[in-house]
Amino acid sequence: MNETTVPTNDRASGPDGPEAPEVSTLGALIGVFTKPKATFQALFARPRILAPILMLLVFQLVFGLVLAHSGILRNDTVAKLEAKNAPPEQIEAVSKVMEGPTKYAFVIGGPVVLMFSLLVTSGLLYFIANLMLGARLRFIHYLCIAAYGGVVGIVDQMVRMGIALGRGTLVVNLGIGAFMGEELSRFMHVADTATDPLLLWATAIEALGVSVMARKSFGFGVLAVLPGFLLLVSLSAFQQ
Secondary structure, eight states, rough: GGGGSSOOOSSSSTTTBSSOOOOOHHHHHHHHHHHHHHHHHHSSSSSOOHHHHHHHHHHHHHHHHHHHHHHHHHHHHHHHHHHTTTHHHHHHHHHHHHHTTGHHHHHHHHHHHHHHHHHHHHHHHHHIIIITTOOOOOOOHHHHHHHHHHHHHHHHHHHHHHHHHHHSSSSSOOOOGSSSSSSOOOHHHHHHTTTTTHHHHHHHHHHHHHHTTTTTOHHHHHHHHHHHHHHHHEEEGGGO
């Protein structure tokens, strides 16, 4: 085995003792849904990030193109201006801008935001798990965990996109907010995001990945991902 790819805490075995069998790229992408523990065990020795990141980038581009051509961004922007009693001239001008080439800025911005969020998530996991909780993994392990967690998170994005296209707005509530009507307070936006079952699933996969690769309990993984999760749900307050 190539020693440069194995963490210093165990060069001869996988996270549960004996070395886990290697998994193919496709097997890892499918396995993170069907058998995530075994998948992370197999990725322990050689954490691979290219395939999941490319998959995330492709989906972000597709989502961006769908949004750009759907008119949803323009609809939401106009609705916010109308709610603020903006003059008709301003609304018309903004509407024309949103219908022009500007809308493709969101297509380009999606992958950029994705890469930034992956690096921030990985860095936060490294700080919490390694520096504060005593794990001994490399940054590449946390980037791998964040990337595969993001792959599971695609399900949440797909469901939201489908509902958004049907309703003509990006304001989609999948958590407790789905039972609270259309208008939600900032607190309820946070509560809705925090109770989104598909987001919780993706977060649980990340927690499992940390616990498996760090050879710790699942509770350890939860503690490692909790700050990032709280940051994410807090940002949802700005959706209003």
